Amino acid sequence: MGNSAVLAGEFTGLLIGLLIGAVVIIFANKNHKIKTNYDERQEMIRNKGFKYAFFALFGGNLLIFILNVADVELPLESYTVQFTLVALALVVYVTYAIMKDGYFGLNNNVASYQLIFAVLAILFIVYAVIFIQDKGLVENGKVGISGVWIINAFLMIWISVVIAIKQLKERKDE
Amino acid sequence: MKNLRLKAARAGLDLSQEDLAGRVGVSRQTISAIEKGDYNPTINLCVAICKVLGKTLDELFWEE
Numbered sequence: 056m057g058n059s060a061v062l063a064g065e066f067t068g069l070l071i072g073l074l075i076g077a078v079v080i081i082f083a084n085k086n087h088k089i090k091t092n093y094d095e096r097q098e099m100i101r102n103k104g105f106k107y108a109f110f111a112l113f114g115g116n117l118l119i120f121i122l123n124v125a126d127v128e129l130p131l132e133s134y135t136v137q138f139t140l141v142a143l144a145l146v147v148y149v150t151y152a153i154m155k156d157g158y159f160g161l162n163n164n165v166a167s168y169q170l171i172f173a174v175l176a177i178l179f180i181v182y183a184v185i186f187i188q189d190k191g192l193v194e195n196g197k198v199g200i201s202g203v204w205i206i207n208a209f210l211m212i213w214i215s216v217v218i219a220i221k222q223l224k225e226r227k228d229e
Numbered sequence: 230m231k232n233l234r235l236k237a238a239r240a241g242l243d244l245s246q247e248d249l250a251g252r253v254g255v256s257r258q259t260i261s262a263i264e265k266g267d268y269n270p271t272i273n274l275c276v277a278i279c280k281v282l283g284k285t286l287d288e289l290f291w292e293e
Contacts, residue, residue: 094255096268156258228261 071178075171083167091160100157108148115140130193135202142206146213153217169218176211183208231266235289238282239264252281 080089093101119136122129129136152158159165183204192201239249239260246264250257255274262268263278270278275290282289 094259095271095274096259096262097256156256161254161256
């Protein structure tokens with residue numbers, strides 16, 4: 056990848072980060088404060104979620120360690136493997152926290168966050184398609200950067216679906 | 230164990246779970262979890278709920 060492409064990527068990433076930050080501050084938090092407020096039960100749920108995510112990450116790393124010791128060659132670049140493990144931990148945390156009502160704080164506007172996740176999902180799908188067209192899914196026999204974008208897209212789609220399921224459940228309960 | 234006394238006291242003041250949650254400063258789901266008996270609130274939250282509903286801790290949270 057050329058220097059200009061790396062610079063363009065970093066610039067795009069920075070812009071997206073700033074955009075998300077601005078949207079969160081302006082629209083997604085009802086009181087326009089950066090800090091999200093959680094009540095005591097939500098804090099407890101979040102802590103439990105972090106614990107389960109840690110165990111998922113630990114278990115995943117243990118599995119990779121065992122595979123390495125057994126000389127099993129994975130068809131994934133090492134950074135894709137690490138990213139997959141982080142994504143796994145995120146999936147565990149987000150799913151648990153959303154389903155137990157600990158993910159969104161008291162001052163969060165859930166609809167705005169839903170929109171952010173949906174936009175990010177579309178953006179990451181587009182990036183994944185661009186990278187697959189440009190570099191292919193497999194480089195030198197291993198899934199590389201294209202795989203990372205696919206995982207990113209999967210994460211955003213997963214979060215959007217879990218939020219939708221939770222909202223349906225909420226409506227039923229009410 | 231379900232906290233029916235809390236539910237009754239809230240309904241007595243014609244407050245929804247959302248209303249009570251807003252006045253106490255917690256989420257609606259937290260009030261729902263307390264009423265269902267799925268969550269044991271801290272003493273601080275119990276006191277806050279009692280103040281809003283005009284009840285004592287014994288009346289709302291003491292198990293006979």
